[in-house]
Amino acid sequence: MIDQPSHLFYQSRNPRPFLDRGEGIYLFDQSGKRFIDGSSGAMVSNIGHSDPRVLAAMRAQMDRATFGYRLHFRTEASEQLATKTAAMMPDGLDRVFFVSGGSEAVESAVKLARQYALTQGQANRWKVISRFPSYHGCTLGALALTGYDPLARPFDPMMNDMPKIPAPTTYLDRDNLTEHDRGLKYAEMLRDRILAEGPETVLAFIMEPIGGASTGALVAPDSYYGRVREICDEFGVLLIYDEVMTGAGRTGKFLAAEHWGITPDIVALSKGFGAGYVPLGATVAGPGIVEPILDAGGFLHGFTYAGNPLACAAGLAVLGVLETDGLIDNAARMGDILKARLTGLMDRYPFIGDVRGKGLLLAFELVSDRETMTPLPKGLNAFHELVELAYERGLIIYARRTRGGVEGDHFLVCPPLIVTEAQIDEIMAILTDGLDALATKLGLAIMEGAA
Secondary structure (H helix, E strand, C coil): CCCCCCCCCCCCCCCCCCEEEEECCHHHECCCCCCEEECHHHHHHHHHHHHCCHHHHHHHHHHCCCCCCCCCCCCHHHHHHHHHHHHCCCCCCCCEECCHHHHHHHHHHEEEEEHHHHHHHCCCEEEEEEEEECCCCCCHHHHHCCHHHHHHHHHHHHCCCCEEEEEHHHHCCCCCCHHHHHHHHHHHHHHHHHHCCHHHHEEEECCCEEECCCCCCCEEEEEHHHHHHHHHHHCEEEEEEEECCCCCCCCCCCCCCHHCCCCCCCCEEEEHHCCCCCCCCCEEECCCHHHHHHHHCCCCCCCCCCCCCCHHHHHHHHHHHHCCCHHHHEEEEEEEEHHHHHHHHHHCCCCCEEEEEEEEEEEEEEEEEECCECCCHHCHHHHHHHHHHHHCCCCCCEEEECCCCCCCCEEEECCCCCCCCHHHHHHHHHHHHHHHHHHHCCCCCCCCCCC
C-alpha cells in the first residue's frame, strides 16, 4: 500500500507498518518482515491467527446471515455459544449475556448487580469496591472502577469514582508475615472498607483474579481468594470476577477462578473469548441473579451487536479449537516452561526484580534495586524503550507502568496458547537481545557469563 497521510488516530503518533497477514503466533507486515506475537495482541489472540476452522465457521455463518437483531430473532449461533459457555463455567453460572468487548462486559456486570439489588429491595446498595492498581475498562463506568491514574484521572469530574482497596502486591512487602498471612491481610482490607463505607451501601467487589495490564500478571497468595469470598458472603456483597484477560484458557484453566475453586457471582469475559476474530464478550451469572431481574420486567441494558450471529459463530469455533487442540492444558505446560525461562533471566539482569503469573499470562518487572524493589527512574521510560527494542527485532511484548501508572516498568509476555517450546526459544532469544540493548542504552548492569 502506498504510504500516505492517515485520517486515523489512536493513542499516539507512534508509526507502525501495515499488517499483511497472520499465521499462528506470527504476524507479517507488507514488507515481509515477521513478528512474533509475544503478547497475543493485547492478550487476545489465544488460539493464534488465521485458524482455518474459525474462518470456515465464519464463512458458513456469513452465507446464512450476518446480523439479526436480538429483539427480532433468536439465532442458532448465539444459543449454541451460550450453551457451550455455560458448560465451561463453574456450576450455577449458566445465564449468558453477550457483548462486544471487555469494557461492555464489565459495565454489564455492574448494571446487572445493581438491578438485582433493586429487585431485593436494596436500593441503597450502589458502591462497587475495586482495587488499586487495576484495570476494568475505558468507558466511564468501567473507568470509575479502574485504578490506573493516567487513564482515569483526566476524567474524574465526569464520573462517580468508586472506593478502592490496595491490590495484593505482596511481592513489594517487607515484613515478617508469611505469604499466607499477607494474603489474609490484604483480604481483610476489603472487610475494613465495607465497614467504613457502610455494608448496606456496598453492592459488589470486582477483582481481576490474576492482574492484567495495570499490575502485570499479579497473583495473590492462595489464602486471599477464599477469604475474599467469605467476606462478600458475610455482607451480602456480590463478587464479580473480571476475567476479560484471564478467561478462555489464558492461565491454564478456562477461568482463573478455577485455580482456587472460587465461584464468583458474576463473571466478565472477552479478549480470548473471541480470540481476535471478532469483537465478542460475555457477562455470565446464575439464575438466582438473572431470574428476579427478568421477573421484574427485564434487564434494562443492551448493545446493538449483542448476540450477533457472526460473532457468536466465531466464538463457538474458538471454544471448539480450545477443546479439540487441548490448548488450555498447553497453556499450563508452556506457561511453566516460559516462566522458568523468564525467571532465569534474573541471573543475567539484576534489574529484573520479579517474574510472576500463571499459565501464559506472565510478566516481569524492572527495578533499580531488587532488594527494595525501587523502580527504575521514570525518566528512563524503560517500559517504552524495551517494547521498541523488541519490536525492532521482531518480537511484540506489552508494557505498562507498574505503580499505579505513574512509575515502574512491567512487561507482559503472553504468546498465543498454541505456542511450542521451540517458539519459546525464539521468543527468549529476541527478548534477551533486546534486554542487552536496553542495558547498554540505559547504562544498566549485566552479569556477564550468566545464561
